Amino acid sequence: MTRRHVIIGAGHAGAAAAQELAKAAKSGALEAEIILVDADAGLPYERPSLSKEWLTADTFPESAPHDWAAGGIAFHGGRAAERIEAGSREVVLEGGDRLGYDRLLLCPGGMPRQLAVPGGEACHVLRTAADSRLLHAALRKGGHLAVIGAGVIGLETASSARKLGLEVTVIEAGERVMARSLPPEISALLQSRHEAAGVKFLFGAGITGVTTRADGRQVVALKDGSVLAADLLVAGIGFDADTALAAAAGLEIDRGIVVDGDGRTSVPGIYAAGDATVFPGPSGARQSWQTWQHARRHGAHVARRMAGLPSDYAPVHWFWTDQQGINLQVLGDPLGAGDSVLRGDPEGAQTRLYLEEGRIIGAVMIDQGRDTRPVTALIESGAVLEKGLLQDPSVQLRSLNARKAVHA
Ligand SMILES: Cc1cc2nc3c(=O)[nH]c(=O)nc-3n(C[C@H](O)[C@H](O)[C@H](O)COP(=O)(O)OP(=O)(O)OC[C@H]3O[C@@H](n4cnc5c(N)ncnc54)[C@H](O)[C@@H]3O)c2cc1C
DSSP states (O other), X not given: OOEEEEEEOOSHHHHHXXXXXXXXXXXXXXXXXXXXXXXXXXXXXXXXXXXXXXXXXXXXXXXXXXXXXXXXXXXXXXXXXXXXXXXXXXXXXXXXXXXXXSEEEEOOOEEEOOOOSTTXXXXXXXXXXXXXXXXXXXXXXXXXXXXXXXXXXXXXXXXHHHHTTOEEEEEOSSSSTTTTXXXXXXXXXXXXXXXXTTOEEEOSOOEEEEEEOTXXXXXXXXXXSOEEEESEXXXXXXXXXXXXXXXXXXXXXXXXXXXXXXXXXXXXXXXXXXXXXXXEOTTSSEEOOOOHHHHHXXXXXXXXXXXXXXXXXXXXXXXXXXXXXXXXXXXXXXXXXXXXEEEEOTTSSEEEEEEETTEEEEEEEESOGXXXXXXXXXXXXXXXXXXXXXXXXXXXXXXXXXXXXXXX
16 A cells, blocks of 8 residues: 655755655555655755855855656655644645645754844854855855854854955854864864964853944944954854744654654654654663764664664764864764874874773764774774774774774
């Protein structure tokens, strides 16, 4: 019997889910009608490009049209889902059309946090191609950019703006860059790269308000009484999962849509995947990850489980960022470790392994992407490793995987 699978959100999780279902249908493993709905008509595009190469491109890129139908997917672009009626298994779209479903997958991602001070709405945010297009145009006017927040989005924007020749100041409430995901030594290195490229930082700086002057310049008022005048403001101060639709339908919410290991929500027939979810992480505790790889893999995994197909998902957390000409990749939990080993140049290309009781639990690679695979395998293996071997530059990390556990 053909079952209708409706997916709301065609971002990285939703698109991967739709493709996985289409693959299963093509192979004969599933009889399914696959419907993908997104409020954004311009998808698909790679969201990570929005703060990187799309901002610095001479002409703002147009996303290439995609032939969803050829892949067996019915795409409803530019249609927001307004309501879920779980009792009758229907989704109500903007304009009133109803879509019945046998299984529903929610992949709505989330929204960038707005600066919650008077005048804060003057800040650009970055989530969609439309946001990036607006910022692309604004950056071309040059001048002084103030970035609020020294996280990934803020720092990538700072990097792109320096490439375009703008003066850049980053205002950060904390004491170092990317403090939630990087150990202090990597924050320091990254900050020094930004400073070498001309970015200025204000740390420990709270904002009390933003005013727009008659000449169009914006003035940011800081808690210490000082002010900063800028031509353009960007806020990269965090993300909130989009839980509105799910909450209104009675699904359990805990900062995100709560799902089990198969992506099941608390309401039968409804699943969720990607940035919007809170799922059982590697330790079993509820976890929420906002990364490209997780969104894609989680989407594909949940799609398979939703279709009753076998699938396991035991991920090692991974993300990358590109800033000031360096590629930084982060694996696992480098902040939770008691010990570390440096392989490479302390000021440049390097892999830092973070250890707990002889086991690698996290790593940071700077311009050393080739180490990502072997280090992921070492984290997954849980092997206790001899520190001397890890420190020895002549020992290839992949050879340690081949030897399996090397006991201290
Ligand atoms: C600027 C930027 C740079 C990034 N850079 C990196 C990076 O370098 N490395 C990395 O690992 N990750 C990066 N990420 C994070 C990564 O892009 C996200 O983790 C990923 O996009 C999450 O996928 P998702 O499908 O869960 O959500 P999204 O990709 O956000 O997709 C959600 C979709 O749901 C749609 N939607 C929401 N509500 C409705 C509704 N009611 N009806 C219909 N449609 C709806 C939205 O329009 C959206 O298209 C970046 C993100 C941004 C914004």
